[in-house]
Amino acid sequence: MVRNPVVRDLREPKHIPVIPVPTVFIPAQMRNLTRGVAQVVVAGDTVAAVVDELEAQFPGIRQRLCHGDSLAPGLQVSVDSTVTLRGLRSKLQPGSEVHFLPAFGGG
Amino acid sequence: MTTQNELYLGKPSYSVLGRRPVRHDGADKVTGKALYTADVNLPNMAHGKIVRSPHAHARIKSIVVSEALKVPGVFAVVTGKDWPDLKDKVAVMGEAGTVNLMHLGANCLAIDKVLYKGHAVAAVAAVNAHVAEEAARRIRVDYQVLPSVTWVLDAMKDDAPLLHPDLHTDSMGKKADKPSNVAVHLQFEKGNIADGFKLADLVVEREFRTASVHQGYIEPHAVVAMWNEDNRLKIWTATQGAFNCRQQTAELLQISISQVLVVPCEIGGGFGGKIAVYLEPVAALLSRQCGRPVKMVMQRNEVFEGTGPTPGSFIRLKLGAKNDGTLVAGEAWLAYDCGAFPGGMIGPGCMCVFSCYDLPNARVNGYDVLNNKPKTQAYRAPGSTQAAFACEQIVDELALKLGIDPIEFRLRNAAKEGTRRVDGPVYPRVGLVECLRAAQNSDHWKSPLTGKNRGRGVASGFWFNIGGASSCSASVNDDGIVNLVEGSTDIGGTRTSIAMQLAETLGISAEDVRPQVGDTDSVGYTFLTGGSRVTFATGLAAYKLGLDLQEQMKQRAAAIWECDPAAVQVLNGVYNHLGRSLTFKQIAAKIAEHKLDPVMGQASVTPEGSTNSFGVHIADVQVDPETGKTTILRYTAIQDAGKAVHPSYVEGQMQGGAVQGIGWALNEEYFFDAKDQMRNASFLDYRMPTCLDVPMIETIIVEVPNPSHPFGVRGVGETPIVPPPATIANAIQRATGVRMSELPISPARLWKALAGQAEEDGPEPCGERSS
Numbered sequence: 001m002v003r004n005p006v007v008r009d010l011r012e013p014k015h016i017p018v019i020p021v022p023t024v025f026i027p028a029q030m031r032n033l034t035r036g037v038a039q040v041v042v043a044g045d046t047v048a049a050v051v052d053e054l055e056a057q058f059p060g061i062r063q064r065l066c067h068g069d070s071l072a073p074g075l076q077v078s079v080d081s082t083v084t085l086r087g088l089r090s091k092l093q094p095g096s097e098v099h100f101l102p103a104f105g106g107g
Numbered sequence: 108m109t110t111q112n113e114l115y116l117g118k119p120s121y122s123v124l125g126r127r128p129v130r131h132d133g134a135d136k137v138t139g140k141a142l143y144t145a146d147v148n149l150p151n152m153a154h155g156k157i158v159r160s161p162h163a164h165a166r167i168k169s170i171v172v173s174e175a176l177k178v179p180g181v182f183a184v185v186t187g188k189d190w191p192d193l194k195d196k197v198a199v200m201g202e203a204g205t206v207n208l209m210h211l212g213a214n215c216l217a218i219d220k221v222l223y224k225g226h227a228v229a230a231v232a233a234v235n236a237h238v239a240e241e242a243a244r245r246i247r248v249d250y251q252v253l254p255s256v257t258w259v260l261d262a263m264k265d266d267a268p269l270l271h272p273d274l275h276t277d278s279m280g281k282k283a284d285k286p287s288n289v290a291v292h293l294q295f296e297k298g299n300i301a302d303g304f305k306l307a308d309l310v311v312e313r314e315f316r317t318a319s320v321h322q323g324y325i326e327p328h329a330v331v332a333m334w335n336e337d338n339r340l341k342i343w344t345a346t347q348g349a350f351n352c353r354q355q356t357a358e359l360l361q362i363s364i365s366q367v368l369v370v371p372c373e374i375g376g377g378f379g380g381k382i383a384v385y386l387e388p389v390a391a392l393l394s395r396q397c398g399r400p401v402k403m404v405m406q407r408n409e410v411f412e413g414t415g416p417t418p419g420s421f422i423r424l425k426l427g428a429k430n431d432g433t434l435v436a437g438e439a440w441l442a443y444d445c446g447a448f449p450g451g452m453i454g455p456g457c458m459c460v461f462s463c464y465d466l467p468n469a470r471v472n473g474y475d476v477l478n479n480k481p482k483t484q485a486y487r488a489p490g491s492t493q494a495a496f497a498c499e500q501i502v503d504e505l506a507l508k509l510g511i512d513p514i515e516f517r518l519r520n521a522a523k524e525g526t527r528r529v530d531g532p533v534y535p536r537v538g539l540v541e542c543l544r545a546a547q548n549s550d551h552w553k554s555p556l557t558g559k560n561r562g563r564g565v566a567s568g569f570w571f572n573i574g575g576a577s578s579c580s581a582s583v584n585d586d587g588i589v590n591l592v593e594g595s596t597d598i599g600g601t602r603t604s605i606a607m608q609l610a611e612t613l614g615i616s617a618e619d620v621r622p623q624v625g626d627t628d629s630v631g632y633t634f635l636t637g638g639s640r641v642t643f644a645t646g647l648a649a650y651k652l653g654l655d656l657q658e659q660m661k662q663r664a665a666a667i668w669e670c671d672p673a674a675v676q677v678l679n680g681v682y683n684h685l686g687r688s689l690t691f692k693q694i695a696a697k698i699a700e701h702k703l704d705p706v707m708g709q710a711s712v713t714p715e716g717s718t719n720s721f722g723v724h725i726a727d728v729q730v731d732p733e734t735g736k737t738t739i740l741r742y743t744a745i746q747d748a749g750k751a752v753h754p755s756y757v758e759g760q761m762q763g764g765a766v767q768g769i770g771w772a773l774n775e776e777y778f779f780d781a782k783d784q785m786r787n788a789s790f791l792d793y794r795m796p797t798c799l800d801v802p803m804i805e806t807i808i809v810e811v812p813n814p815s816h817p818f819g820v821r822g823v824g825e826t827p828i829v830p831p832p833a834t835i836a837n838a839i840q841r842a843t844g845v846r847m848s849e850l851p852i853s854p855a856r857l858w859k860a861l862a863g864q865a866e867e868d869g870p871e872p873c874g875e876r877s878s
């Protein structure tokens with residue numbers, strides 16, 4: 001059923017999106033940028049948004065993690081302990097864990 | 108926190124999985140009718156030959172091809188100058204990551220320098236292989252020979268000859284100021300190792316060295332390339348991934364991927380060594396130049412000298428434990444060589460080194476190091492075997508010194524669901540504890556071993572196992588046989604294991620599915636056969652395809668019965684409605700009779716994450732103190748397969764991996780002379796084990812279901828190569844009292860160590876502290 005959006009606005013409270021607050025594990029070699037902090041809690045609903053937020057707090061980190069609009073060559077991202085093929089586009093949930101790891105495949 | 112999708116169905120029993128049907132490709136293979144690339148012959152086909160560098164490191168001053176072109180019957184000559192402009196170009200190879208095209212191209216045909224003996228410099232196409240060889244001999248290459256280096260630690264020195272003077276060490280995105288052979292530096296940390304080691308009652312530290320070894324697949328690299336007048340390129344090849352081959356070739360030639368059709372022929376082994384292209388783009392260049400199809404087949408020495416071995420490695424590893432056997436801290440320093448171009452196996456090596464243990468405090472440093480060897484390639488669980496050789500020996504030594512049974516020690520510290528690895532991720536449900544218990548309860552472990560110079564060793568191993576994109580399609584014939592086309596090259600019997608998963612889903616027999624591997628124009632994108640992913644990921648696609656076919660069959664049954672499809676029930680391949688029933692085959696027969704739409708389906712999946720495979724091996728050895736020769740008396744491989752789809756193939760993978768690991772442990776090595784020339788590039792001198800060298804490898808399959816697969820499948824191909832070197836070294840220690848820290852443990856090396864046994868418990872202990 002298609003509802004009139006105006007009517008819906010009058011009858012229902014406005015939807016306020018909740019931005020997930022994942023935990024990002026800072027790679028050991030980048031902790032000089034985070035003043036030694038190993039885990040950072042930042043807001044963001046995708047890995048890309050989280051990287052933007054990290055960059056705002058710790059300038060220089062984006063350049064280390066990303067190559068243009070993609071993860072840097074040789075890197076992959078693990079979200080909630082699952083290495084995801086979606087890279088920066090990976091969706092995050094409240095309480096998600098994000099790790100940046102070397103890429104691996106197999107023989 | 109883990110979010111792997113819980114797909115496991117938890118079926119209490121299976122009608123097809125777990126059985127051992129005859130493999131679908133068996134008759135063709137045992138009668139010699141299976142078509143391998145070298146069997147492909149086309150009209151007017153030319154034969155190609157590669158000119159290879161005699162030097163380990165040299166600048167190419169000039170290449171003169173005029174004399175070669177004068178040889179009657181020569182059609183074409185190409186060199187690195189025939190590559191399109193690849194400078195600064197990178198290609199995103201999907202799940203294979205990003206590839207520097209300049210490096211990939213220069214590895215197939217050198218551009219301005221040769222970086223290892225055997226590096227391809229030029230190629231000739233001629234009327235037959237003999238004329239091509241003669242012409243290749245007449246190509247004059249003028250080299251300026253440069254200093255070379257093949258040992259990883261030597262290559263890291265400040266004064267080492269630089270392979271790529273423009274390369275600066277990358278430390279997680281930060282480039283070093285000075286050029287170096289160290290391509291990459293990685294570091295992982297968990298907890299606080301200083302605090303952790305303070306808690307230890309016993310700390311053991313040692314250094315370990317491993318030689319480069321080759322995958323040793325029986326079929327040499329081979330290709331036939333035909334560049335047609337319509338500008339389409341057709342390639343028949345022995346590859347682990349037709350789509351990956353297509354993309355690498357297209358990117359190197361700077362043409363569209365849709366111009367390239369790759370036909371994967373039967374493959375005589377790969378083990379990771381047939382993922383990167385070598386001959387394919389070169390044969391394509393020759394074919395374009397001469398207007399004929401071109402066949403190229405490597406000789407065995409070319410395979411050894413021109414294609415990827417494993418990294419040679421140096422590892423320094425330290426572990427601390429309490430008197431009760433609890434591990435409290437670990438530190439590892441790993442240097443793996445990557446050969447002539449960056450991009451080795453150091454990442455997974457670092458991530459695997461402590462992967463079997465719940466270690467609260469750990470630090471790992473890893474270095475990817477260039478040297479004058481062929482570019483290293485994957486080899487079953489790439490990077491993990493070297494790491495396990497180090498870690499599993501230190502674990503063994505701790506257990507021995509603390510007076511704890513080595514399996515019991517491992518059980519006290521084993522990684523399990525919820526364990527966080529040193530690189531960060533947390534395991535979902537995994538089966539290491541179950542494997543260790545199976546080892547503990549095995550006949551092998553319970554049987555006494557007596558006799559002089561005999562010893563028993565045990566070790567664990569881990570590989571991630573990956574997912575990735577897979578596709579398949581199928582059609583149902585009137586006789587109820589299902590034709591399945593899947594995109595995964597079949598190396599280890601996966602055609603059958605995928606067909607079995609489709610059959611299980613449909614409730615039909617494995618024999619009623621006819622599987623075949625499609626070419627890149629006839630099946631959807633499928634990532635390579637590697638990473639132990641095919642039975643898991645392509646099997647998942649087959650399951651999804653089966654659900655689609657089943658739904659269509661319900662619709663056809665409903666049309667026959669003139670009822671609502673939703674009212675049709677399916678049980679074990681029998682379709683029922685209000686007391687009427689038809690089998691899968693009966694419906695298939697009625698489809699044509701009732702003029703209903705044919706049934707065909709397709710499915711593609713992209714499962715993410717790792718399926719996490721653990722194994723535990725036990726070896727009994729006898730050492731001859733007079734010669735240093737180690738004889739394997741008994742060997743058992745235990746592994747968590749998740750679900751063993753075809754147990755014979757699972758056992759075969761476990762046995763094959765174990766035997767390759769035994770060869771790595773005892774005999775195999777790239778032996779370099781003072782000029783960094785490999786001196787044993789033949790199977791006569793490169794000593795791989797034969798059936799005379801090993802006993803029957805006993806297997807115990809453990810089945811702890813993988814939560815991210817409907818049947819619990821994990822994949823099995825990689826893990827069994829990880830434990831053998833450490834298992835055998837631990838057994839040798841028990842047999843002789845000597846701890847061997849260098850691979851291979853050849854008779855000469857072991858004899859020397861036995862001769863110097865006065866040095867208590869090993870030749871190279873770095874340090875030990877008891878408190």
